[in-house]
Structure formats: structure tokens, C-alpha cells
Amino acid sequence: MSDSMQTLEKHTSSEYKYGFTSDIDTDSFPKGLNEDVIRGISAKKEEPEWLTEWRLSAYRNWLEMTEPKWPNVEYPPIDYQDIIYYAAPRKKPKYESLDEVDPELLRTFDRLGIPLDEQKVLAGVAVDAVIDSVSVKTTFKKELSELGIIFCSFSEAVKDHPELVREYLGTVVPPADNYFAALNSAVFSDGSFVYIPKGVRCPMELSTYFRINAANTGQFERTLIIAEDESYVSYLEGCTAPMRDENQLHAAVVELVAKEKSTIKYSTVQNWYPGDKDGKGGIYNFVTKRGLCAGNHSKISWAQVETGSSITWKYPSCILKGDYSVGEFYSVAVTNNRQQADTGTKMVHLGKNTRSVIISKGISAGYSQNSYRGQVKVARKAENAHNFSQCDSLLMGDKCGAHTFPYLEVENPSARVEHEATTSKIGEDQLFYLQQRGLREDDAINMIVNGYCKEVFNELPMEFAVEAQKLLEISLEGSVG
Amino acid sequence: MLEIKDLYVSVEDQEILRGINLQVNPGEVHAIMGPNGSGKSTLASVLAGREEYEVTSGSVTFKGDDLLDMDVDERAHAGVFLAFQYPVEIPGVSTATFLKSSINAIRKARGQEELKPVDMLKLLRQKAAELEIDPKFLQRSLNEGFSGGEKKRNEMLQMSLLEPTLGILDETDSGLDIDALKVVSDAVNKLRSPDRSFVVVTHYQRLLDYIVPDFVHVLSKGQIVRSGDKSLALELEARGYDWVREGAVQ
Numbered sequence: 263m264s265d266s267m268q269t270l271e272k273h274t275s276s277e278y279k280y281g282f283t284s285d286i287d288t289d290s291f292p293k294g295l296n297e298d299v300i301r302g303i304s305a306k307k308e309e310p311e312w313l314t315e316w317r318l319s320a321y322r323n324w325l326e327m328t329e330p331k332w333p334n335v336e337y338p339p340i341d342y343q344d345i346i347y348y349a350a351p352r353k354k355p356k357y358e359s360l361d362e363v364d365p366e367l368l369r370t371f372d373r374l375g376i377p378l379d380e381q382k383v384l385a386g387v388a389v390d391a392v393i394d395s396v397s398v399k400t401t402f403k404k405e406l407s408e409l410g411i412i413f414c415s416f417s418e419a420v421k422d423h424p425e426l427v428r429e430y431l432g433t434v435v436p437p438a439d440n441y442f443a444a445l446n447s448a449v450f451s452d453g454s455f456v457y458i459p460k461g462v463r464c465p466m467e468l469s470t471y472f473r474i475n476a477a478n479t480g481q482f483e484r485t486l487i488i489a490e491d492e493s494y495v496s497y498l499e500g501c502t503a504p505m506r507d508e509n510q511l512h513a514a515v516v517e518l519v520a521k522e523k524s525t526i527k528y529s530t531v532q533n534w535y536p537g538d539k540d541g542k543g544g545i546y547n548f549v550t551k552r553g554l555c556a557g558n559h560s561k562i563s564w565a566q567v568e569t570g571s572s573i574t575w576k577y578p579s580c581i582l583k584g585d586y587s588v589g590e591f592y593s594v595a596v597t598n599n600r601q602q603a604d605t606g607t608k609m610v611h612l613g614k615n616t617r618s619v620i621i622s623k624g625i626s627a628g629y630s631q632n633s634y635r636g637q638v639k640v641a642r643k644a645e646n647a648h649n650f651s652q653c654d655s656l657l658m659g660d661k662c663g664a665h666t667f668p669y670l671e672v673e674n675p676s677a678r679v680e681h682e683a684t685t686s687k688i689g690e691d692q693l694f695y696l697q698q699r700g701l702r703e704d705d706a707i708n709m710i711v712n713g714y715c716k717e718v719f720n721e722l723p724m725e726f727a728v729e730a731q732k733l734l735e736i737s738l739e740g741s742v743g
Numbered sequence: 744m745l746e747i748k749d750l751y752v753s754v755e756d757q758e759i760l761r762g763i764n765l766q767v768n769p770g771e772v773h774a775i776m777g778p779n780g781s782g783k784s785t786l787a788s789v790l791a792g793r794e795e796y797e798v799t800s801g802s803v804t805f806k807g808d809d810l811l812d813m814d815v816d817e818r819a820h821a822g823v824f825l826a827f828q829y830p831v832e833i834p835g836v837s838t839a840t841f842l843k844s845s846i847n848a849i850r851k852a853r854g855q856e857e858l859k860p861v862d863m864l865k866l867l868r869q870k871a872a873e874l875e876i877d878p879k880f881l882q883r884s885l886n887e888g889f890s891g892g893e894k895k896r897n898e899m900l901q902m903s904l905l906e907p908t909l910g911i912l913d914e915t916d917s918g919l920d921i922d923a924l925k926v927v928s929d930a931v932n933k934l935r936s937p938d939r940s941f942v943v944v945t946h947y948q949r950l951l952d953y954i955v956p957d958f959v960h961v962l963s964k965g966q967i968v969r970s971g972d973k974s975l976a977l978e979l980e981a982r983g984y985d986w987v988r989e990g991a992v993q
Contacts, residue, residue, distance in 0.1 A: 690794065695831040697815035698791050698824075699841070699901065700848035709844065713835025713884070 290349040295342055297321065300448055303348050307417050310424060320437035320447030327441045333604035334633040334665055335573050337546065345511060347449045347482070406464070412457035413468050416484050419455035426457060430488055434517035434554045434581070442513040442548040442575075450484035450515070458493040458524070467723050469498040483514040489524035491557060496527040498726055510535075512571075514549045522557030522584065527565070529722050530578075531730050534570035536737075539628070541600025544572025551578035555587035555613075563590040564607065565721040567730040569737040572601055577635065579608035582616035582644075589618040592718040594730070596737045597630030597662070606636035606667075611647035611677070620651040623715050626662035627738060633665040640677040647677045655685040656714055658707075658738065708735050744769045744940050745790075745810075745909055750801035752782075752789050759785045761965035763801070767909070770937040774951055775944045776976060777962030778984040783944045784828060786962070787913040790942070791825040792818050805909065820852035822908030826898040826915050832886040838897065839881040842867060846904055870903050873933075875926055892923035899930035910934065910941045916950040928953030948980035961987045 291299060300321050304314040329340075406413050412423060419427050437447035458464055489495055512534070520526050528551075537544025547570075553562035564578040580589025591607035609618035618638065626632040632655065640647045655664035666683050688710055696706035711734055712719070719727045745767040752760040759782045767773050777783050789796045790803065792815040803810040805821060813821065833841065846866075847857040858866065871878055874896050886894050895915055902910055915927055931941065931954050943954055951959070951973060959975040960967045968987050969975065979987065 689831070691831045692833055694791075694793055694815060695827065696833070696841075696845075698819055698827075699845040699905070700816055700819040700852060701844060702816055702848070705844065705848065709836055709841070710833060713833055716835035 290346050293344055293346050295321075295345070295347055295449065299347055303449060303451065306348065307420070309420055312428065313420060316432070316437065317448050317450075320444050321449075323438040324441065324444035324448055327438070327444055329441050330575075333575050333635070334631065334667070335575065335602040335604050337573055337602075340511060340546070342445075348451055406466075409462050409465070410459040411462060411464055412455065414455055416450070416453040416455050416486070419486070423455070423457070426488065427455070427486070430486055430517070430519055432517075434519060434552050435515050435550050440550060443515050443550040446482045446484065446513045446515045446550070450482045453484035453486075453514070455485070456487040456495060456497060458487075458489045458495045460490040460521075461492045462490075463493065464495040467496045467498050469500065481510070481512050481514075483512075483516075485514070485516040486519075487517070487526055487528070488519045489521060489526050489560075491522040491524060493521075493524045495525075496723060497529070498723060499528070499530045500533075500726070500729070510544075511546045512548065514551075516549070516551040516578075518553035518562055520553065520555050520557065520560035520562050520584075520587075523559045524557065525561040525563070526553060527563045528553070528578070529726055530564075530566040530568070531722075531726055531733060532566065532568045532570050532574075533733050535572075536570050536599065536601050537572035539599045541572065541629075544601070545570065547571035547574045547576060549574075549576040551576065552581065552608075553579070553589070554581045555584050555589060555616075557587070558584040558613070559586045560584050561588040561590070563588075563592070563721070565590075565592040565718060566594070567715075567718070567722070567733065568593070568595040568603065568605060569733045571603075574601075574603040574605050576605045577607055579610070580618065581610045581612065582618065582647075583612045584616075585613040586615045587613055588616070590721075591618075591620045591622070591636075592721040593622045594625070594715045594718045594734070595623070595632060595634075596625045596734060597627070597632045598737055599628040599630060601628075601630040601632075603631070604633040604635055606634045608637040609639070609649055611638075611640040611644040611649070614643070614645040614647075616644060616647050618647075618649045620649070620653070621717050622651075622653045623718055624653075624655045624664055625658065625711065625714070625734075625738065626655065626664050627658040629661050631663045631665070633667060635667040635669075637669040637671070638679055639671040640674050640679070642673040644674050645676050647674065647679075649677075649679045651679075651681045653681075653683045654714070655683075656711070657685065657687045704735075707738065711738060744771075744806060745942075746802075746804045748802045750789070750803060751799045752785060753797050753799050754785070754795060758799075759796075759965055760789070763965075763967060765960065765967065767940045767942060769908075769940055770935075771958065772935065772941040772943060772954065772956045774954075774956035774959045774973075774976060775942060775962055776946070776948070776959060776979060777987075779946070781962040782965045783946075783962050784913055787825060787911050787942070787944050790818075790909075790911055791815065791823060816848070816852075819905075820849055824902050824905055824907030824910050826895075826902055826910065826912045828913040828915070828917060830886045830889075830894040830898055832884070832889075834884050834887050836885050837882055838885050839867060841885045842881070842901065842904060845901065849905055866904065870900055873903070874900050874930055876900060891918040892920065895919055895923060895927055899927050903930055903934060906934070906939075908939055910939070912941065912943045912945075914944055914946060916945055916947060924950065924953060948976045951976045963987050 291302060297318060300317050301314060304317055435443050438444050456468060487497060518526050534545040534547060555562055562580050568574055578591060582589050589609050595603050595605050597603045607620055620636055622634045624632040624634055634653045638649045653666050657664055664685055668681055670679060672679060692710055693706050696709060712731055719730060722730055747763050747765040750760055750763040775783050798811055843863055850857055867881060868878055876896055916924055956973055959971055959973060961969040
């Protein structure tokens with residue numbers, strides 16, 4: 263027993279391996295938020311008048327709102343006037359090739375293991391790397407544009423495809439949806455935009471790496487993905503952030519629109535700085551992600567592996583409006599040390615014969631708190647809706663917590679809703695068995711954890727699954743109790 | 744090979760083993776018999792290094808090294824293999840993945856190169872066939888939903904793959920039908936060699952018809968109360984455990 267506890271100690275004390283800051287000049291606004299700052303952001307980005315107004319209206323809504331108190335997380339009050347709302351790398355980077363990119367930036371990417379290099383290109387992944395708030399590099403754009411696919415930074419989309427942005431922005435997550443969505447709508451800096459035309463199957467995984475760099479800079483991404491009828495796209499989002507002492511606020515909004523018979527797969531590996539082992543520092547990750555299955559037979563699938571952030575507040579959701587539409591949520595959420603996660607999903611069944619699947623795997627270690635919060639809602643007219651939910655919690659040690667908050671709201675009697683939940687500890691028996699077969703304790707833990715997460719990893723694109731396994735290894739090095 | 748001297752073991756302050764002495768030489772097969780609660784399984788677990796068992800005094804040397812000083816995985820690397828009475832289920836981990844990791848971990852610890860995937864596959868298939876195990880079985884999650892017989896065969900598969908120098912069988916025969924018992928015994932007999940030893944823990948004499956021991960020891964209340972050759976097992980079968988219990992008192 264004492265050996266295990268020691269390993270746990272060793273484990274919990276493993277340091278964040280991506281903690282550093284790079285020296286890139288940033289062009290920042292002063293701290294604080296008011297209408298002038300919002301106008302300033304909008305002007306800096308040369309946005310049309312309607313968007314400036316849209317932001318301002320969101321801001322005015324936000325002023326009237328209060329932070330949600332229902333998540334099972336604790337943190338000191340955030341001073342929203344003590345945050346810088348806009349930072350961009352000073353040397354306006356728009357490059358044709360990597361040679362032109364600031365070498366310091368490239369080194370940063372290297373150290374993060376972000377493969378923004380020829381190998382990645384050869385591997386067939388288009389990378390749109392966002393450092394702080396401005397898109398630095400977009401590859402494969404040309405190849406994609408030949409198919410009519412638009413994959414660009416949000417700012418570019420506003421300039422080049424204003425009609426699309428205007429038509430869809432805020433239609434899935436309205437500006438006043440919740441406190442953090444309203445804040446994002448007011449001050450969002452950049453993000454990604456994807457448009458897949460009718461009948462087109464996107465030939466590669468679209469991938470974006472986000473990164474928070476400048477000190478004291480809140481980051482507010484905005485992502486919008488539209489899949490027209492009979493189209494398909496798989497989108498990958500991966501995140502790492504450098505070590506900081508100050509807490510950093512991240513409030514992103516992701517909106518997905520899936521038309522008839524289209525499929526959007528959205529995969530995330532989130533590895534932001536979780537704070538040190540005493541809970542100092544780390545990212546506040548307050549994210550609103552929602553997909554609308556607008557058309558019949560459409561499908562939206564969320565897969566996420568969350569290992570980072572000091573606080574996570576995130577519920578990728580699906581509105582199943584089209585008949586026969588399908589929503590899926592596959593999640594692995596790992597918390598260690600003093601991390602807190604309140605994450606889950608919402609499946610709202612509106613159309614007939616809609617189906618949803620929720621597979622959530624929580625892993626808690628150290629002193630962390632890990633909550634699953636999920637809602638399944640079946641509207642009155644949603645005939646034959648079917649939901650299957652499975653929420654498992656794995657505890658490592660006896661000082662952490664796992665919680666499950668399922669909410670059910672069924673207004674149509676034809677609905678079939680199944681819920682399974684388990685809580686287990688990594689068994690001494692399992693560890694002993696694997697070690698007796700020659701595996702080191704760490705390897706044994708990894709094997710057990712990977713097995714536990716397998717159903718979710720299976721949903722991730724291959725290379726992402728490999729990355730996710732590595733992340734889990736790093737996050738949980740040796741932790742058991 | 745294995746030398747146990749005056750071994751005392753407790754679990755949560757309850758003394759289970761009370762002065763065990765046992766010497767196992769290379770090539771020998773020792774059977775440990777005894778009634779339930781006599782400490783047979785404890786002895787097997789202590790040799791493999793299970794944490795909750797506390798050695799209060801005594802020593803165990805294995806090939807000249809202090810076995811009690813080694814971690815569980817180090818013992819495995821040194822050649823100690825425990826066939827579990829209740830093999831553990833590991834959901835989501837395929838049997839093949841587990842076997843590969845295990846084989847390579849042990850090879851690595853012994854300074855051998857890891858097996859190439861092709862050779863590994865060949866080896867797994869060959870050994871599975873010897874144990875009449877369907878290759879599809881290798882794709883299933885480790886021990887999950889396996890029948891009792893399948894679990895025990897899987898233990899034998901692991902033992903033949905890892906080629907230990909000391910194989911400890913902890914009531915491997917419990918819950919097996921006669922066919923499975925033969926498969927298990929065949930696996931052990933095939934592995935018998937002048938430089939490999941076995942400690943076979945069993946409640947019943949039946950297994951010893953198939954795995955013929957060189958020595959039989961009877962354990963009662965944490966002590967070896969009687970030792971002999973294979974005829975002791977037969978006598979025990981005929982007279983019952985009460986006979987040795989009385990012996991312990993004498």
C-alpha cells in the first residue's frame with residue numbers, strides 16, 4: 263500500500279512537459295473590456311459594420327448576465343477588467359513557406375511537438391496553426407479550394423466569405439446563449455472556418471492547433487463548420503499551452519451545422535497547462551461547443567480527450583433536429599493534482615427517429631475533481647428517439663473525486679433511453695497480474711488505462727489516437743492508490 | 744534454485760505462514776497440498792511478491808538472490824511465473840497486446856531484443872495451437888468473459904510463452920473439467936526440464952495424476968506438517984486432511 267502511495271506521489275508530481283513561453287513580440291491592447299475595446303478589435307480586423315454591431319450587442323447582453331454557478335468547480339472570482347482581449351504577433355505573418363516563418367515560432371511548435379512540417383504535409387494533414395489570436399500559416403488551402411472547400415481562419419472568412427459567416431454565425435450558439443459564449447461573441451479574436459460544399463467528401467483531416475502564448479491574454483476562439491448536403495468532414499483540434507503562473511481564461515465557441523445526409527466528425531485533444539501540483543496557474547477552459555444536425559440523416563460526432571486545463575467547463579452538444587439524425591459524444595477526461603473538470607454533453611432530440619450515443623470515461627487522480635454532466639432531452643414530437651449513455655469513472659488514489667450528474671427530460675413516450683454508469687478503482691489485482699507478467703508499474707497502469715479508454719480512442723483518427731495515448735501516459739505517470 | 748527458510752507471513756496482523764522451510768532444486772516438481780485456509784495460496788502469492796502480504800521473518804533466495812528484496816516485475820524478469828487461481832480481467836486490452844507487451848518486457852529485462860511483429864505473431868499462433876486455443880481468442884479482451892477453463896488455458900499459454908525457471912501453479916486445477924485438466928497438465932509436462940522447477944499448489948490429488956511430483960508437502964495452519972514423495976498425495980486422498988491436522992498437533 264505504501265509503495266503505491268509513493269508512486270502516486272511521484273506521479274502526481276510529474277511536471278507539465280510543455281511549459282515555456284516564447285519570445286515573440288506581441289501587439290496587445292491594454293487590459294480591460296469596454297465598447298471601445300470591442301470596436302478596436304473589430305477595427306483592427308477590418309470587420310464590416312454588421313459584425314461590429316453583432317459584437318457590441320453580445321457585449322451588452324453579457325453585461326446583464328452572470329457567471330454560471332452550477333458547475334462543480336471552484337475558482338476565485340475572475341477580474342474581467344484585468345485581461346488583455348487582443349494580442350497578435352507583431353510581424354504580421356502571412357507566409358508562403360516555412361522558411362519565412364519566425365524561427366522562434368517554429369522552435370516553439372517543435373518543442374510542442376506540433377508537426378507543422380513537411381512530414382505532416384506528406385501525411386496529408388492541412389494545418390492551420392493559431393498562435394495567440396492570429397492565423398499564422400494555412401497549408402493545403404489550394405488543394406481544398408479546388409473542391410470548393412473553404413478552410414481558413416475566421417478573420418479571412420469574414421473578409422472573403424462575409425455572406426456565409428453572416429448567414430450562420432450565432433445560429434447554433436446564439437450570442438446570449440450563456441455567459442462565456444456572450445463574452446466570446448463580443449471579443450472573439452480568431453479561429454477557424456470550414457465550409458464543405460454539397461456532395462463533397464473532404465479528402466483529408468482538417469486540423470488546427472491552438473496555443474495561448476502572450477501573458478495575461480485571454481483567448482477567445484470562434485470556430486464555425488458548415489457541411490452542406492451529402493458532405494463529409496473530419497476536423498481535429500489539438501491544444502497545448504506554455505506554463506504560466508497567472509490563470510488564463512479561455513472561452514471558445516464552436517458551432518457546427520450539418521445539412522441533409524452530411525457528417526461532421528470533430529475530434530479534440532486538449533492539453534493546456536493544468537497548473538502545477540499545488541493548483542497554481544493553469545488555464546480556465548470555459549467552452550461552448552454545439553452542433554446542429556439540421557438536415558435529415560445528418561450526423562455529428564464529438565470525440566475528445568481532455569487532459570489539460572486547471573478548470574474545464576465544456577459540454578459539446580448536439581441538437582438533433584433532422585429526422586433520423588445522429589449525435590455522438592465520446593470523451594476521455596483526465597484530471598490530476600488539483601485539476602477540476604465539469605464536462606459532458608447535451609443531446610437534444612427534436613426530429614423523429616433520432617439517435618444519440620454518449621460514452622464518457624473519466625479518470626481522476628491526485629486531489630482532482632472530475633464530474634460528468636450530461637443531459638438527454640427528448641421533445642414532444644421526437645418519435646422513436648433512442649439514446650444510449652455510458653458514463654464510467656476510474657479513480658486513482660483516494661483523495662480525488664468522481665461525480666456523475668445525468669439529466670433526463672423525456673416528453674415523448676416512444677423514447678428509449680438507456681443509461682449505464684460505473685465507478686471503479688485501478689485494481690491492485692490488475693496491477694499485480696500485469697507486473698507478475700513482467701510489466702513495470704507505469705506500463706501496467708498505462709495498459710489498464712488505455713484499455714479503459716479504448717472505446718473512445720477507437721473513435722479518434724489514428725494519429726490523434728496515438729497522441730492521446732501519449733498524453734494520458736504523461737498525465738498519469740505512475741498514479742495509483 | 745529456490746530456498747525458503749523459516750518464513751513467517753502475516754496479512755493485516757493475522758499470521759498465515761508460520762515457519763515454512765522448503766528447498767526446490769532445479770528440475771524438481773514440488774506439490775503443496777493442504778486444506779482450505781492452510782496458507783497454500785498465501786505461499787504462492789508471497790513468492791510472486793504480492794504487496795498485502797507482510798513477511799515478518801525468514802528468507803527466500805532464488806538463484807542465489809534475495810527474492811523478497813525484488814519488485815514484482817523483477818521477480819518475473821528473474822524467471823518466477825505465477826499461474827493465478829483467479830486470473831484477472833483487463834477490459835479493453837486484447838490478449839495479444841498483453842502477451843506481446845509481456846514477452847517483450849521480459850526479453851528486454853533479460854537483455855534480449857524485442858521480438859519482431861512477424862516472429863511474435865508466429866510464436867503466439869504456434870503456442871496457442873499447442874494448447875488448443877482458437878487464434879480468435881487472442882483478439883478478445885484479456886480474460887474478460889472467459890470461461891474458467893479458458894482463463895486457465897490462457898495462464899498456461901502465458902507460461903509456455905514466457906518460459907520461466909520457476910513456475911508456480913496456484914490451484915490451477917480448480918474448476919477444470921478433465922479435458923482442460925489434461926491440456927493444462929500437458930503444458931506443464933512439456934515445460935519440464937532439468938533446469939526448470941515447479942511448485943504446484945493444489946487442494947486435490949487428481950492433478951498429480953497428470954503432473955507427477957517429485958515431492959509432496961502437506962501444509963496445515965501455516966506449517967509444512969508432512970513431506971514425502973508422490974505416494975503421500977495418494978495416502979492423503981485416502982485418509983483425508985483430518986489425518987494431517989492430527990499430525991500437526993503431534
